[in-house]
Amino acid sequence: MRNRKREIDFLGNGSGEFTRKMGMLVAKDNVGFGMRSWRYAAVIHDGIIEKWFEEEGYSDNCTTDPYEISPT
Secondary structure: OOOOOOOOOOOOOOOOOHHHHOOEEOOOOOHHOOOOOOOOOEEOOOOOEEEEEEEEOOOOOOOOOOOOOOOO
């Protein structure tokens, strides 16, 4: 596998510009974070979105989090 061509690229989005243009920027002011990216992923080939995966419940200041730690 040493000479295998890289097939997946993970792209950062520090400014949030791409996320805003994709319509996936949400307010998280309720937890003190300001504007953040909603959780999503895409498979893009030659500039065409082939698959789209988006966490359910898209909304500003969402009060639930599937990764929240349960109280003990």
